[in-house]
Amino acid sequence: MRSATSRNPIAADPLAFARGWLRSPRSVGGPFASTVWTAARIAETTLDAACGNGGTVVELGAGTGPITEALLRLGCPLDRLVVIERDAEMCALLEERFAGLRVLQGDALRLRETLAQGRVKSACVVLSGLPMRVIPADQATACYRDALAAMPPDGSIIQYTYGLRSPLDPAIVAALDLDAAFVGREWRNLPPMAVWRYRKRAT
Ligand SMILES: C[S@@+](CC[C@H](N)C(=O)[O-])C[C@H]1O[C@@H](n2cnc3c(N)ncnc32)[C@H](O)[C@@H]1O
Numbered sequence: 001m002r003s004a005t006s007r008n009p010i011a012a013d014p015l016a017f018a019r020g021w022l023r024s025p026r027s028v029g030g031p032f033a034s035t036v037w038t039a040a041r042i043a044e045t046t047l048d049a050a051c052g053n054g055g056t057v058v059e060l061g062a063g064t065g066p067i068t069e070a071l072l073r074l075g076c077p078l079d080r081l082v083v084i085e086r087d088a089e090m091c092a093l094l095e096e097r098f099a100g101l102r103v104l105q106g107d108a109l110r111l112r113e114t115l116a117q118g119r120v121k122s123a124c125v126v127l128s129g130l131p132m133r134v135i136p137a138d139q140a141t142a143c144y145r146d147a148l149a150a151m152p153p154d155g156s157i158i159q160y161t162y163g164l165r166s167p168l169d170p171a172i173v174a175a176l177d178l179d180a181a182f183v184g185r186e187w188r189n190l191p192p193m194a195v196w197r198y199r200k201r202a203t
Contacts, residue, residue, distance in 0.1 A: 009072070009097040012064040020063070020087045027086070029131050029162060030191065034066045037188040042160055043070035045183050045195055046127045049156035050076075055124025058115070058150070059083040060108035060143075063129065065094050072098065082120050084108040109139045111146035123150045127158045132167050141172050148176065148200060157198045158183075162191045168198060177201045 012033065021028040034042070046067075050057055057076055062068050062083035071081060082102045085091050091105040106114040108130055115123075126147040132140045147157050161167035166180055173180050179202075183195040 009065070009069055012066065012069075012093065012097060014064075016089060016093050017064045020090050023087065026134055027131065028063070029129075032190050033064050034129075034160075034193065035186075035189045036066065036070070038160070038186040038193045039066040039070035040074070041184065041186050042067050042127065042158065042193075042195055043074050043076075045197065046071065046125055046158045047074055047076060049125045049158055049197060051124040051152060051155070054080065055122065055152075056120060057081050057125055057127065058120065058123040058147075059127045059129075060111070060147075061085060061129035062090070062094055062103075063087075064090055065097050067127065067129070068094065068098060068101070082115075082118060082123075084111075084114055084118075109135065109143045111143050112149070115146075115150060120150075123147070123155070124152070125156055125158065126151065129160055131161075132159065132172075133161070133163060133165075133169065137169060137172060140168065141175060144168070144172065144176055144178075144198070153200055155199065159196045159198060161194050161196065163194070167194070167196055173198070 017033040018031045021031045062085045084104045091103050094103045104118040159167045178198045181197045183197050185194045
């Protein structure tokens with residue numbers, strides 16, 4: 001999956017993220033985008049979880065793109081990355097920052113439809129910055145179910161959270177028969193960020 005990339009995206013406007021938060025505090029979660037340390041850690045975890053033989057990395061809730069940037073910097077090929085973001089200003093910024101990147105403006109909670117509209121047939125790993133604990137359980141479950149359906153049986157969902165507990169309600173983890181693994185916490189983030197990995201329980 002990893003390959004050298006010389007891409008040098010233009011810097012993100014930090015105020016763009018804060019404006020997005022003012023428009024939709026609940027779904028954006030906070031006024032600050034992920035720091036470079038957090039972004040690098042999440043991108044590393046995501047690329048480690050990506051299947052070796054290629055496939056598409058799907059990022060849900062890309063915001064202004066700090067993790068997108070880290071994924072590209074760590075060697076994720078541009079044509080193997082698809083990002084989904086609901087906020088129009090952030091989508092425009094992502095397109096401006098990363099020329100040629102597939103940016104799907106839409107609802108990541110309606111993942112099957114949004115991927116189909118973007119003609120994305122499958123994924124090797126799904127990375128989510130969506131605030132799953134404040135999303136109604138039926139929508140969070142449907143989103144994870146769609147993500148799992150798009151991936152091979154051993155595919156992973158990498159989920160990050162500002163919270164201290166599992167970002168996915170344990171009842172959903174049980175209903176979908178998932179293994180939940182805490183990957184680590186990055187303190188150099190405001191607030192500190194925890195990274196989790198979910199995948200189908202082996203039978
Ligand atoms: C916690 S922020 C993370 C942003 C960025 N990935 C970062 O690390 O700085 C969550 C992002 O998810 C987006 N978002 C929330 N709900 C969404 C949905 N249902 N569909 C698409 N994007 C969504 C928000 O607009 C916001 O940009």
